[in-house]
Amino acid sequence: MVEAHVKMAGSGEVRLLAPVLRAAGKRKVVFVQPPHAPNALALAAMGLDPSLVVWVNPDRTADAMWACEQILKSAGAHVVLFWQNQVRTENLRRLNLAAGANNGAFFMFRPLACAQDPSPAPLRIALTPAIGGILVEFVKRRGPVSENGLLIPLSPSFVHRHAPVDRPVPTPAPARSVRPELVE
Amino acid sequence: LFIAMRLWIGLYLPQLPLEAFVPNWSNSDDAPCVVLEQEKVLSMSRQARASGIKPAMRRGRVLMLAPDATIHERSTAREAEALQAVALALLKYTPCVTLAEESILLLDVGASLTLFKGVRALCRRIGEDLRGLGFTGRLSSAPTARAAWMLARAGGGRVLKQQSMSRHLDRLPALVPVAARPFASWLEGIGCETIADLRRLPRPGLQRRCGRQLLDTLDSAFGTAPELFEWIEAAEKFEAKIELFGRIESADLLLSGAQRLILQLEGWLASKLMAAEGVTLFLQFERGREARPMEAIEVLLSEPVWQGDHIVRLLKERLGKVVLPAPVIGLVLEVTKLKPTAPISDSLFPDDRKTDEDHVKTLELLVARLGADRVLQPKPVADHRPEVANSWTTVQEKVRAADMAKQLPPDIGSMLQPTWLLAKPIALLMRNHRPYYTSPLRMIQGPERVEAAWWDTATASRDYFIAEGAGHELLYVFRERIAGSTDENEPRWYLHGLFG
Numbered sequence: 010m011v012e013a014h015v016k017m018a019g020s021g022e023v024r025l026l027a028p029v030l031r032a033a034g035k036r037k038v039v040f041v042q043p044p045h046a047p048n049a050l051a052l053a054a055m056g057l058d059p060s061l062v063v064w065v066n067p068d069r070t071a072d073a074m075w076a077c078e079q080i081l082k083s084a085g086a087h088v089v090l091f092w093q094n095q096v097r098t099e100n101l102r103r104l105n106l107a108a109g110a111n112n113g114a115f116f117m118f119r120p121l122a123c124a125q126d127p128s129p130a131p132l133r134i135a136l137t138p139a140i141g142g143i144l145v146e147f148v149k150r151r152g153p154v155s156e157n158g159l160l161i162p163l164s165p166s167f168v169h170r171h172a173p174v175d176r177p178v179p180t181p182a183p184a185r186s187v188r189p190e191l192v193e
Numbered sequence: 194l195f196i197a198m199r200l201w202i203g204l205y206l207p208q209l210p211l212e213a214f215v216p217n218w219s220n221s222d223d224a225p226c227v228v229l230e231q232e233k234v235l236s237m238s239r240q241a242r243a244s245g246i247k248p249a250m251r252r253g254r255v256l257m258l259a260p261d262a263t264i265h266e267r268s269t270a271r272e273a274e275a276l277q278a279v280a281l282a283l284l285k286y287t288p289c290v291t292l293a294e295e296s297i298l299l300l301d302v303g304a305s306l307t308l309f310k311g312v313r314a315l316c317r318r319i320g321e322d323l324r325g326l327g328f329t330g331r332l333s334s335a336p337t338a339r340a341a342w343m344l345a346r347a348g349g350g351r352v353l354k355q356q357s358m359s360r361h362l363d364r365l366p367a368l369v370p371v372a373a374r375p376f377a378s379w380l381e382g383i384g385c386e387t388i389a390d391l392r393r394l395p396r397p398g399l400q401r402r403c404g405r406q407l408l409d410t411l412d413s414a415f416g417t418a419p420e421l422f423e424w425i426e427a428a429e430k431f432e433a434k435i436e437l438f439g440r441i442e443s444a445d446l447l448l449s450g451a452q453r454l455i456l457q458l459e460g461w462l463a464s465k466l467m468a469a470e471g472v473t474l475f476l477q478f479e480r481g482r483e484a485r486p487m488e489a490i491e492v493l494l495s496e497p498v499w500q501g502d503h504i505v506r507l508l509k510e511r512l513g514k515v516v517l518p519a520p521v522i523g524l525v526l527e528v529t530k531l532k533p534t535a536p537i538s539d540s541l542f543p544d545d546r547k548t549d550e551d552h553v554k555t556l557e558l559l560v561a562r563l564g565a566d567r568v569l570q571p572k573p574v575a576d577h578r579p580e581v582a583n584s585w586t587t588v589q590e591k592v593r594a595a596d597m598a599k600q601l602p603p604d605i606g607s608m609l610q611p612t613w614l615l616a617k618p619i620a621l622l623m624r625n626h627r628p629y630y631t632s633p634l635r636m637i638q639g640p641e642r643v644e645a646a647w648w649d650t651a652t653a654s655r656d657y658f659i660a661e662g663a664g665h666e667l668l669y670v671f672r673e674r675i676a677g678s679t680d681e682n683e684p685r686w687y688l689h690g691l692f693g
Contacts, residue, residue, distance in 0.1 A: 019611075019666050019668065020666055024693070045615055045616070045690075046613065048579065048610055050610045053605045054607075056606070059573060060597055063588060064585060065568050068563075068567070075562070083552065138664055140665050
């Protein structure tokens with residue numbers, strides 16, 4: 010289970026997952042309650058076979074939760090993308106358990122404001138659009154806290170001619186954080 | 194070397210007279226229930242026992258102890274029907290099911306043990322099925338049919354080997370065999386209490402006094418004499434119905450009733466080597482002032498199934514949505530479509546077919562609850578207008594991959610298309626002659642001219658651009674071109690998609 014916090018739809022959240030979707034192979038890719046209609050042509054342009062895509066669009070939030078859990082619990086491996094604004098922590102835990110039993114991939118998209126709330130997801134990222142790509146910041150991950158985010162170029166990108174000016178600078182190592190023999 | 198083990202399972206339904214009227218899953222309502230035979234209590238529910246009713250009580254006393262008790266006359270026809278239903282459901286474990294005296298069912302399971310992973314697992318499954326059917330049962334197993342019968346009648350017990358069977362049988366009361374019961378007082382008089390005592394009596398004398406039948410019973414129980422059986426056969430056409438006693442108004446209880454019918458369906462399908470592709474459940478409503486027609490709940494499956502749990506899951510979702518206009522008094526299950534069973538794949542490695550089947554089942558479940566128009570798959574149309582090209586249809590429709598590929602543009606990989614399409618284009622505000630959507634937009638690619646459907650009323654004549662907002666998000670916008678427009682009216686801009 011990967012939780013992605015997106016400020017608004019259209020930040021590049023699906024394009025970020027393009028390699029995952031391309032690698033889906035014969036697995037089904039299920040969109041549960043996306044904010045807008047997914048465009049099959051764009052998905053096909055990413056290299057995903059449109060016949061593998063299922064769009065589940067229930068009326069109510071409870072139905073969406075139920076549908077998502079059913080898909081995760083079913084035996085076949087799936088790539089599930091789930092959009093939800095209001096989720097209770099116990100529901101998140103349920104989804105996390107169901108996702109752990111499934112050998113597919115589960116991505117959950119929530120608003121950026123929810124990044125402060127606790128969540129059982131092992132990886133939580135915050136996504137913000139940037140020039141020519143997307144800036145991925147780690148809210149929670151396995152291993153030490155990572156302060157600086159990653160800039161991931163996405164297609165379509167319109168900055169081929171020039172290198173991006175506002176490329177993030179690597180953080181300078183504070184004094185004595187590196188052994189002296191390595192510096193010499 | 195593998196030799197099929199000889200093993201029989203005996204199944205005794207001690208509460209059958211009662212449960213033929215009231216299945217045990219409906220026990221939750223607290224009215225005591227009593228079955229009378231010749232004006233004497235034969236069988237009673239737990240609540241009736243709690244209110245002090247005992248077997249062989251007369252009707253008057255029953256009414257005195259529990260004035261609200263429901264009293265049924267024993268109906269042998271109903272009991273036979275119920276036994277047939279149980280036997281039908283058990284046909285999925287073995288084709289050899291037979292009905293013996295005192296409504297005990299005997300199953301020859303010697304050949305089924307490997308398939309169902311041992312006698313213990315098999316007994317557990319039969320017990321679960323019995324509970325689903327609404328009956329209380331005592332299960333026994335023994336290497337001979339008659340021994341299984343005797344053990345079941347005496348209260349159950351599981352033996353697998355000939356030696357332990359003899360030991361167990363010897364300990365049973367002497368009056369367990371039907372043929373011994375007319376001589377109860379004589380047997381008691383000579384101090385013959387167990388089967389072992391009975392066997393110790395001299396055979397010629399026992400035959401003279403009690404007849405041939407008792408000796409035959411004992412011989413076949415201990416495996417020294419053969420026995421012949423008449424197997425129960427499934428009817429040619431499946432139709433199962435259940436009359437519900439007590440008016441049922443909740444979908445949960447309806448589901449328990451439907452589950453019983455589906456268990457019978459499983460048995461029938463297994464014995465006929467068939468799989469169901471569609472079933473219909475009819476709900477019979479109580480007659481009010483006017484007769485109500487039966488309501489049909491039709492379940493169609495895209496993959497034929499011969500196991501009921503998937504049908505139960507689909508029915509559960511369907512029943513949850515049904516609004517009952519009146520209490521339900523009966524259920525009827527019919528199979529509408531049948532197919533021969535496809536053999537189970539015996540390949541070593543897990544194959545795709547299995548996961549595909551699972552996927553189809555999950556989608557069916559989603560459709561059953563959410564509705565067909567809520568679970569969609571792409572059905573692209575070759576058109577230049579994005580909203581037409583991006584068509585979706587229900588997953589129940591079969592879309593061939595080749596047709597789909599034909600509708601996609603050939604240079605799909607190089608196309609710049611937004612991931613999200615808005616249901617309806619949003620008209621954008623204008624600020625300083627530039628379209629504005631949360632921030633002023635900067636056009637970074639375009640225009641891409643689309644002119645389509647001039648033959649139609651939905652004429653589209655647009656210039657598409659990819660625009661970038663202040664937060665670097667990419668938007669798919671278009672400028673509407675109106676024929677004959679002059680420079681004075683500002684062009685109208687719309688937001689049509691987002692690069693998600």
